[in-house]
Amino acid sequence: MKLYGIGVGPGDPELLTLKAYKILKGVDMIIAPRSSEDKRSRALHTVEEVIKERDCIVVEPVFPMTKDQDKLEQYWKKAREEVLAKGNGCGTAAFITLGDPSMYSTFYRFLDVFNDLVEELEVIPGVTSFSACTSTAQVPLVEGTEIVSIIPDVKAKKAMQVIESSDSLIFLKPKDLDKIEDMLGNEKAILCVKVGFDDQELISGKVSEIEEPTHYLSTLIVKKSMDTKPKPEPRDYTRLTQKGELRDTNGKWLYKDLTQEIIGAAMEVHRKLGSGFLEYVYEEALSYELNLKKVHFERQKELDIYYKDLLIPRKYKPDLMVDSKVIVEIKATSGLTEIEEAQLLNYLKATKMRVGLLLNFATKSLEVKRRIL
Template sequence: MTGILYGAGVGPGDPELMTLKAVRLIRENEVIALPGPDARETVAYQIAVQALPELAEKNLLSVDMPMTHDKEEMNRNHQKAADIIEAYLKEGKNVVFLTLGDPTIYSTYLYVQKHILNRGYHTELVSGITSFCAAAARTGTSLVEWDEQLHILPAVHKLNSDLSLPGNYVLMKSGRKMQQVKEILKSSGRDVVMVENCGMANEHIYRSTDEIPDDAGYYSLIIAKELKGRHD
């Protein structure tokens, strides 16, 4: 019998937002994979260990997949990550791979899962609370009402968007290109709220484009809402 790879979301930052299923899987399994060169320094570990101090005693796998736009290098990194995990699956050990938010939303884990599936192993996804749902809750903001549409964009890759479609927008991964993102937001005429480091000790909330600093951190999520009547 070979092991199972679980991709488990730990939520956006507040350890109380981890699901019971993610907590149970960590408790029941010894091999825990985390995305980074040092497992204990990853954000996912720092969130989860607050909910489960016993995580510190587990067999922690550091799965380093540096961010790059070189697709060949990216694929090599994902293959190496799959190699690390497969060694344990072959031995019949389950591996729980912890990832921020939900593993189905812009998660590097998904690339590793594809390689593992192609090698004939069984995998399972474990949903976590998404960053944009948590950010909306923290700011008391609805994401959509009635028949509104919701558009989710990785802002760093969509700097040519004018946010002109009807409905509301979520801009993820905004921090590295914040100056350009702010220009787009101002031109759009939308109501804007941003949460930086949602649920973490260094969380900050900004309630207008003018409030948002140009040097906002990587974990910055923006909700840009359509002004009522714009498309009525």
């Protein structure tokens, strides 16, 4: 049997290579791994339009997300039996995987299990998630002699050494981001969630401002700045113990759970409405979502403005005041600028509030800026 290992890209069918397209149009069997019995293969979803009118065999073996080797061996054995049973007599087969077969894919483990059946092998590269992320965000990953590193786990022994010596960093399925805040907290970053899919999200900001993602298909791109000026010492805040408040004494994760709720609601609004509406439409929709989540908020609440000890007679009215803790300003512009960020910081200072969110719904993906005083 001739086996093709095919990378189908990050999830966007239009990013499938022409060579992959041609092969998928002609193979006898397609093997599309999935993570559990109750989920469809994401790779198969990507190529559905290519194979929908074909009469080919499709096998979706389950390869669970676990480090338990005994359990994995059982699933690999079951996958072999399933492929042999359904693919008896097939001359060609394609194992499809998201991204590229050579990048953290199950393809080569699959090849080990089926090596005795493979007479000929061909591997077709695919677009990786991180190249799709930087392309969507329209930023260069590396230039000139810069060094880029891929970090699958920040707790790995060599991770900190690699982080320190690299110019750009790719964190796959990022977790435990608090471990790198001391090193990268002020660096610019882009969080890509489900890039390539219809409901993809891109969130930009400093590493210290970006909430840790919960979705498996997440990638964090960090592009170190060239500014060599010493960074100011972090302000020392008193540790709070209530859920959702300070995570550490630097105040970097103030009201983390609450801001995650707000951003999650905003993502849902953007998924449903997309871009193109005026700000008041998004304000109405976001208010509706927050009500569904039972998050307390007030619209256009009047806040006192202070100059030193002087109370200014006029009031400031944020779009939303959430739980009397977070100011939310809603925008519908082509892109957030330093002007909007400066305004938000001034609002926080003048009202003696601590946390503010800028949410811009007019871009292809929701644009989020989180600011803390």
